[in-house]
Amino acid sequence: MDLHTVTEVISPAAPGQWRPGDAWMGGGTALFGEPRPHLNRLLDLTAAGWPPLTVTGEHVEIAATCTIAELAGRLGRHGIVLQCCHAFLASFKIWNVATVGGNLCAALPAGPMISLSVALGATCVLIGPDGAERLVPAADFVTGEGTTVLRDGEFLRAIRIESTALSARTAYRRGSLHRHGRSAVLLIGRAEPAGGLSLTVTAATRRPYVLRFPAPPSPADVEAALDTIPAGQYVDDVHGRPVWRRHLTRRYASQIRAELAA
Structure with missing residues (x-):
């Protein structure tokens, strides 16, 4: 347009x-x-000439201008990264133009780079109009449909992911009304070192929700945690009704719990 x-x-x-x-x-x-x-x-x-990815001993920094094609090419060996890249269901043209940072800043519920960043506990590096740097957890970056914590004149510079998060065991579930349709529900589970679980709910809700369990959760624990998501937070549009999104969220959460507990 x-x-x-x-x-x-x-x-x-x-x-x-x-x-x-x-x-x-x-x-x-x-x-x-x-x-x-x-x-x-x-x-x-x-x-600006930012390198797409910068790898240190502690973390991987993904430039906001890194394209989806560059991300998949450099970090695609990590299954969860490639799964989220393919969640775009986009042509190679989009993969080679769309950026990781743009997907986060658009703040659409179905944004798969939001799902990836939040699930891996990433940190967003923001730069203000005066050049000052501000760090915000990816889980707090998106505040609603199309809204973020960005202030006037501020931009997203990079997304930092700890190396240990990239190597963690994960489980991925995605649902859509159509085979090649926009994500209506996207859940990612990540096994924590102490045996716990973090469960990230996106696409179904207006903003990301992260449910954390310090110890292996029971089915009842997962159900109770999902109950904390307000009913009004489930998206209602042509890609799915709230009651269906809520049902699929619970089904996928149960599957992820069982998969990572195995």
Whole structure:
């Protein structure tokens, strides 16, 4: 979709250049997906030259401008990464343009990079208009459908994932009304070192929910934890009704608990 009100593109862009009416731009697949008449300028982050991935002894840092194709190519050996990349159900064209950071900032319930980041306990690195850095847990980054914790002029610089999280045992379940439809329910379970479990619920709900169990949970424990998700938080749209999403969430949660307990 053309953004007819945009009169200038700043490339490359830096934090101090932001002003009201600007939008930070990564791959642009979400940015150009709907009308945005309030925008006058686009600030191009893809020209910043950030390396897609930076690996240290403690963590992997994924640049917000890292494309889905780059992520799959570099970290696809980790099953959960490749599963979330394929959850896009997108063509190779999208894979080579859409960015990890753009998927998080769009804050759509079905965003698979949100699911991946939250499930692996990632940290979002945010940069303000004055260049100051702010760290936010990925689980807190998305606050609702299309809303995040980003402040005016702030942009997502990177996603940091601890190396130990990438090597953890995980279980993945995804549901949709159609074989090639948008995710209506996406759950990821991660085995914790002490025998516990973290269960991440996305796509079915307006924002991510992480349910943590310090010890191996019983079926009743999982049911009780799922009951803490307010009924009004389940998404209601053409991709699935809340009652169906809630039912599938519980079914998948039960399967994940059993799989990781085996």
